[in-house]
Structures are given as structure tokens and as C-alpha cells.
Amino acid sequence: MAATPVDASIRVPGSKSITNRAFVLAALSAGPTLIREPLDSRDARLMLDALTAMGARCERVAEGVRVHPVTTGAETAATPGETVEVAMGNAGTVARFTPALAALGTHDVRFDGDAAIRRRPVGPLLRALAELGADIDDDGRGAPPFIVHGRGGLPGGSVELDSSASSQFLSALLLVAPATERGVTVRLVGSAPPSEPHIAMTLDMLRRFGARPERSGTEFHVPPAPLSCPDYTVEPDLSTAAPFVLAPLLAGGAVRVAGWPDETTQPGDWLRSLVGELGGSAVLDDAGLTVTGSGAVRGADLDLHEVGELTPAVAAVLCFADRPSVISGVAHLRGHETDRLAALATELGALGGNVTETEDGLRISPVPLHSGTFRTYEDHRLVMTGALLGLRVPGVEVENPGTVAKTFPGFVPAWERLVNRPRD
Structure with a gap:
């Protein structure tokens, strides 16, 4: 208990939401990205480990983290025919943002994590990714563990999405959209997603990396585009x-x-x-x-x-x-x-x-x-x-x-x- 009134100055670490979005966009970019002042925490490390497992190269440097992009057919730690394992812990951003990246590769990638992550909703996102061309095997559970069978790319297209359980479902589709063949159009159905600011964050960061997202009410469109942001600083x-x-x-x-x-x-x-x-x-x-x-x-x-x-x-x-x-x-x-x-x-x-x-x-x-x-x-x-x-x-x-x-x-x-x- 505080014995006296508080009197303190504090500097909090970088935003988890911004850090992990920046890592994903960097992995999809045409060249390396230096991400300054990123969060260094369990969730952020799980994201970097997931990207590394799928073929990105992530290196810690004095200024932050430099992420070298994943490319189609990128080499991973797995031998040919071996399934790549991604540990999600209990990180919602890892569970929602990285499966689409696995569809861009050429390996089978198995996603699983802590017991708690198996209870967190992800089914609507997996169904939407399947409609956009991803090959996902979840045994009908709509929850981890599941396997994404990489086919070397993601066609994209139009999809309806119920993102009422988490705005991360929508953000996941928008983040990967520039790397798809036809781009992605998402029309929201059901109740409004929680946390409109996080949707605005995703759109803003896409623009910072060179994408051209468009929004009309509950419909979002992101066309294919090369991404690039050589230097990005994360907010507290x-x-x-x-x-x-x-x-x-x-x-x-x-x-x-x-x-x-x-x-x-x-x-x-x-x-x-x-x-x-x-x-x-x-x-x-x-x-x-x-x-x-x-x-x-x-x-x-x-x-x-x-x-x-x-x-x-x-x-x-x-x-x-x-x-x-x-x-x-x-x-x-x-x-x-x-x-x-x-x-x-x-x-x-x-x-x-x-x-x-x-x-x-x-x-x-x-x-x-x-x-x-x-x-x-x-x-x-x-x-x-x-x-x-x-x-x-x-x-x-x-x-x-x-x-x-x-x-x-x-x-x-x-x-x-x-x-x-x-x-x-």
C-alpha cells in the first residue's frame, strides 16, 4: 500500500499492438525493416519466433530489431516434408496474424500454444482465410491446434467476416492483403467489432508501409502492393x-x-x-x-x-x-x-x-x-x-x-x- 501520495516518473515500453503489427508488415515487405523501440516481452518474442519459423530473419541490433522479409519458398528450419511448428503461447496477435503468412509459404505449419489459447476464438478467421484460398486443417474445431498447408501464395478475393469477438480477425486479413494475388475485400457481418481504434491502427500502419487500404462503412479493401518501410519507430x-x-x-x-x-x-x-x-x-x-x-x-x-x-x-x-x-x-x-x-x-x-x-x-x-x-x-x-x-x-x-x-x-x-x- 502507498504510505504517501505517489510522485513518480515512468517510461513504459513500446506498444504490443503496434510492435507485432510492425513485425508482420516487415516480414511481408520487399526489404529489411529496422523497428525502433519495439516491445521486448513474451508476446513480442513469440511473434518473432513465429516469423523466424516461417522463413523470416529477425536480428536484434543496438537500435531495435531488424526484420528481413519472408519470401515465397523461403528456407525454414524444417527439412523438406517436415512440419514447421509455431508456438503461440497465449498471444492473440500471434494466433490471429500469422496463419495467413503460413499460406504464403511452401511448408506445412502447425500452430498451437498454451491451454488458454485453445479457448480463445479464432474460428471465424480460419473460415475466412479458407475462403480466400488458404488450406487449413483444424478438424472442424475452429481453434488451435491447426495446420496451415503452404501453397506458395494466397489468391485473396472477397469474404464476409464476423469480427464481433475480436477486431484482430479483421486486422489479420487486412495485414496480409497486400501480399495476396488479388488483394482482399472484407465485408463485416454481425455485431460491430470491439476496439475501433485497433482497426484504425491497422489501416494507418498499412499506409505507413505503402499499402492503399480503403474503407466504406463496414467494407474494407486492400489491393495487392509492394510493402516497404525501412525505418519504423514504435510508440509507448x-x-x-x-x-x-x-x-x-x-x-x-x-x-x-x-x-x-x-x-x-x-x-x-x-x-x-x-x-x-x-x-x-x-x-x-x-x-x-x-x-x-x-x-x-x-x-x-x-x-x-x-x-x-x-x-x-x-x-x-x-x-x-x-x-x-x-x-x-x-x-x-x-x-x-x-x-x-x-x-x-x-x-x-x-x-x-x-x-x-x-x-x-x-x-x-x-x-x-x-x-x-x-x-x-x-x-x-x-x-x-x-x-x-x-x-x-x-x-x-x-x-x-x-x-x-x-x-x-x-x-x-x-x-x-x-x-x-x-x-x-
């Missing part, structure tokens, strides 16, 4: 900054987040307006974002459909608000690293909280919390949730904090510096 991960941004609301004081961009497609940028709605202040200048708070939190009814990944941290803060609050629009969180809505209701309840699940979110009524173990279900965002709770509740023990290495390997020491700063 604003969603990973969430516990630091929100800490002054619970403990009082100030936190400065260095390098916060003036303009970005990252959904985490919404934190700037959220801080004011919950009773704090956020000021952006050339040095970054400075957040101040008094330790008093205003309750709110929040639709987080576009920024669902912030839900765990926001839920922790709302447990200490001045009135009941509601989080809505995040039913898709049931298909993340764990069922985040069920996990939050269960674990906050175990500490004495009054948190109930709704059809698409949580209802939170502030009551005193007590000490105990906060289980994290191998979910990095839940580790951050438990850390926030500890600012106000003595004796909260966060289970398996090392899980946070998925997106921020240095989170634990950075958080310890925040809460244990020397007294004046």
Missing part, C-alpha cells in the same frame, strides 16, 4: 501505462508518463479524458502526460467497447468511487486471456467487493475491501489490477506477478519504485 504502450496513470486517483499525488504521443490511434489515449471524468487531472505537454489526483474517485457509467483492454484497471479504481458505477460494452472480454469479466467479479468479490457481472460488463458498488490473495489467471491485465488495489488495501497479495512479462517485463520493479519512493 498507452494501455500498459493505465495502472500508473490511474494510481494518483487512488493514492493522491502525481505521475508523469514520458513520451506520451500528441496524436495516436492507440485506445489507451482515452485515459486522458477518463482521468478528468473520475476526478483527477491530466495535462499533456512536450515532456509527456502528467496526471494528478487527490485520492477521491467519482463514480461513472462507462461504455468501454472501444477500449475494453482498460476494463480491469478501471474496475479496480471504481471499487473506491463515491457512488455505484457500471462498465458496459465489453462482452468480448470473456474471450481474452481469461474470461476477464468473471475473473474480476470473482476476485474483487473475494476481497469483499460488491461486483456483479452483467450481460456485457460489470456493476460495481463501492464497499470496504479487505486483505487477501488476488488471483490473476495468467492474465497480465489482472496483475496490474491487483497492484492498483494494493494502493488502498493493505495486505493484498497478487498471485504470479511474473505473468505481466507478457507486455511489461519491468512492471514489478517500476511499480515498487512508485509505491516505495523515499520519504522527504
Whole structure:
């Protein structure tokens, strides 16, 4: 628990979402790409390992990571006739973004990962890839493990896609589209995908690498095009900054987040307006974002459909608000690293909280919390949730904090510096 108001400066690592999109686009480019300030975490390393298994060459250099592209018929570590293995861990971006790349190659590639990844939805994407010409064997499960039989290219074409469970389905098709023979046209069906900012991120990065994506409402088209971006710099991960941004609301004081961009497609940028709605202040200048708070939190009814990944941290803060609050629009969180809505209701309840699940979110009524173990279900965002709770509740023990290495390997020491700063 923070004994005094917080007063800290923090620099968070590169965005996971941007890093792994950049790695994929670099692997599809005509020449090598130097990716500066990428995230170095389990998910990012799994992506690089997957690209390497399929024939890319990825080398760490002083400035970041240089990715040399995969080419049709590229040599892999596998001998002729041998199946290439890609380990996805529990990385959604690896599970969704790399299967199409395997279709461009000439090997059979088997995808599998942690037990949790087998529960995360991927069926709509696999069906769409099959309609675009990929040869995929999943035994009808629509889930890992599955095998992509490389045929030396992907025809492309038009497809309907239900991306309501994850915007990554749509992004996966758009990212590979420039490398297909005819390009790809996607018409969305079903409910709107969560996290519109991540779709905007994908379109923006495609343009940065030389593609020409077009959008008309729920229809997207990306024609074939050579990709090239010799030098690309990754922004700081604003969603990973969430516990630091929100800490002054619970403990009082100030936190400065260095390098916060003036303009970005990252959904985490919404934190700037959220801080004011919950009773704090956020000021952006050339040095970054400075957040101040008094330790008093205003309750709110929040639709987080576009920024669902912030839900765990926001839920922790709302447990200490001045009135009941509601989080809505995040039913898709049931298909993340764990069922985040069920996990939050269960674990906050175990500490004495009054948190109930709704059809698409949580209802939170502030009551005193007590000490105990906060289980994290191998979910990095839940580790951050438990850390926030500890600012106000003595004796909260966060289970398996090392899980946070998925997106921020240095989170634990950075958080310890925040809460244990020397007294004046």
C-alpha cells in the first residue's frame, strides 16, 4: 500500500499492438525493416519466433530489431516434408496474424500454444482465410491446434467476416492483403467489432508501409502492393501505462508518463479524458502526460467497447468511487486471456467487493475491501489490477506477478519504485 501520495516518473515500453503489427508488415515487405523501440516481452518474442519459423530473419541490433522479409519458398528450419511448428503461447496477435503468412509459404505449419489459447476464438478467421484460398486443417474445431498447408501464395478475393469477438480477425486479413494475388475485400457481418481504434491502427500502419487500404462503412479493401518501410519507430504502450496513470486517483499525488504521443490511434489515449471524468487531472505537454489526483474517485457509467483492454484497471479504481458505477460494452472480454469479466467479479468479490457481472460488463458498488490473495489467471491485465488495489488495501497479495512479462517485463520493479519512493 502507498504510505504517501505517489510522485513518480515512468517510461513504459513500446506498444504490443503496434510492435507485432510492425513485425508482420516487415516480414511481408520487399526489404529489411529496422523497428525502433519495439516491445521486448513474451508476446513480442513469440511473434518473432513465429516469423523466424516461417522463413523470416529477425536480428536484434543496438537500435531495435531488424526484420528481413519472408519470401515465397523461403528456407525454414524444417527439412523438406517436415512440419514447421509455431508456438503461440497465449498471444492473440500471434494466433490471429500469422496463419495467413503460413499460406504464403511452401511448408506445412502447425500452430498451437498454451491451454488458454485453445479457448480463445479464432474460428471465424480460419473460415475466412479458407475462403480466400488458404488450406487449413483444424478438424472442424475452429481453434488451435491447426495446420496451415503452404501453397506458395494466397489468391485473396472477397469474404464476409464476423469480427464481433475480436477486431484482430479483421486486422489479420487486412495485414496480409497486400501480399495476396488479388488483394482482399472484407465485408463485416454481425455485431460491430470491439476496439475501433485497433482497426484504425491497422489501416494507418498499412499506409505507413505503402499499402492503399480503403474503407466504406463496414467494407474494407486492400489491393495487392509492394510493402516497404525501412525505418519504423514504435510508440509507448498507452494501455500498459493505465495502472500508473490511474494510481494518483487512488493514492493522491502525481505521475508523469514520458513520451506520451500528441496524436495516436492507440485506445489507451482515452485515459486522458477518463482521468478528468473520475476526478483527477491530466495535462499533456512536450515532456509527456502528467496526471494528478487527490485520492477521491467519482463514480461513472462507462461504455468501454472501444477500449475494453482498460476494463480491469478501471474496475479496480471504481471499487473506491463515491457512488455505484457500471462498465458496459465489453462482452468480448470473456474471450481474452481469461474470461476477464468473471475473473474480476470473482476476485474483487473475494476481497469483499460488491461486483456483479452483467450481460456485457460489470456493476460495481463501492464497499470496504479487505486483505487477501488476488488471483490473476495468467492474465497480465489482472496483475496490474491487483497492484492498483494494493494502493488502498493493505495486505493484498497478487498471485504470479511474473505473468505481466507478457507486455511489461519491468512492471514489478517500476511499480515498487512508485509505491516505495523515499520519504522527504
